[in-house]
Amino acid sequence: MTQEAKLKVVCFFAHPDDEAFGSGGTLAELVLKGHHVTTVCATNGDVGEISDPSLATRENLWKVRQNELRSAMEITGVPDVRFLGYRDSGMDGTEDNNNPASLYQSEPADVENRITSIINELKPNLILTHDPTGGYGHPDHLTVHRRVTSVVNSMNSDRPYLYYVCFPKSNFRKLWQQMTDAGITPPFAKEQLENIGSPDDYVTTVRDVSNYVDVKKASLNCHQTQLDPTGPFSKMAPESLSEWMSTEYFYLTTPSSKASQHDILLNLS
Numbered sequence: 001m002t003q004e005a006k007l008k009v010v011c012f013f014a015h016p017d018d019e020a021f022g023s024g025g026t027l028a029e030l031v032l033k034g035h036h037v038t039t040v041c042a043t044n045g046d047v048g049e050i051s052d053p054s055l056a057t058r059e060n061l062w063k064v065r066q067n068e069l070r071s072a073m074e075i076t077g078v079p080d081v082r083f084l085g086y087r088d089s090g091m092d093g094t095e096d097n098n099n100p101a102s103l104y105q106s107e108p109a110d111v112e113n114r115i116t117s118i119i120n121e122l123k124p125n126l127i128l129t130h131d132p133t134g135g136y137g138h139p140d141h142l143t144v145h146r147r148v149t150s151v152v153n154s155m156n157s158d159r160p161y162l163y164y165v166c167f168p169k170s171n172f173r174k175l176w177q178q179m180t181d182a183g184i185t186p187p188f189a190k191e192q193l194e195n196i197g198s199p200d201d202y203v204t205t206v207r208d209v210s211n212y213v214d215v216k217k218a219s220l221n222c223h224q225t226q227l228d229p230t231g232p233f234s235k236m237a238p239e240s241l242s243e244w245m246s247t248e249y250f251y252l253t254t255p256s257s258k259a260s261q262h263d264i265l266l267n268l269s
């Protein structure tokens with residue numbers, strides 16, 4: 001690919017806001033540098049807690065969260081936002097896993113057909129999605145990871161660069177310690193630390209996105225129904241939060257020959 005050629009990027013995530021913390025800076029940079037970005041969200045995030053009951057009802061939450069993602073992407077500069085239309089499956093082991101409309105209950109072939117049709121239409125040369133741990137193991141993150149990976153692996157030609165968005169284990173440990181030292185109750189228990197996040201040596205690509213932290217924060221702020229003003233991240237000192245948001249981590253998986261030659265996200269122009 002020449003320096004001038006623009007990338008066609010498609011990111012596949014499970015819920016509105018999954019794009020924000022782990023890849024929002026990279027998406028903003030891609031857009032700023034003239035690359036074409038599409039965000040695809042597999043569910044409408046219609047099961048999670050509603051931070052403020054004045055913002056949405058259980059019935060219209062799906063629509064409100066779709067609009068929040070559209071607003072977030074407008075700030076990031078992503079013009080194309082799509083939804084695969086599944087219902088959020090909720091956390092592992094909850095009743096929402098059993099809803100027939102949920103991503104959890106979907107037929108793999110059905111999910112893959114929807115992903116394939118977007119790939120056939122947009123012909124991306126770079127795809128971003130969840131890593132094999134799903135960050136913290138949410139069943140929808142794992143489903144999106146598996147289905148996107150399966151579709152890309154089945155492509156015979158024009159296979160795109162496939163990147164997984166990673167959250168390194170050591171960061172979860174440091175974040176837990178930093179919050180605890182500051183008197184903030186972390187969003188995960190100490191006993192969970194061994195089971196969440198990607199192994200540090202799994203990460204292939206570490207990106208400094210400090211120039212995009214303001215955009216990233218403004219974009220994240222659009223997910224109002226998911227922002228808890230009394231939650232642990234709201235209690236953090238703004239400069240600490242900025243520091244955590246300044247670096248993004250990825251694993252470049254396919255095609256492996258491309259990985260050994262060059263890492264396109266590390267050489268963005």
Ligand SMILES: [Zn+2]
Pocket residue numbers: 014015018138141
């Ligand atoms: Zn999610």
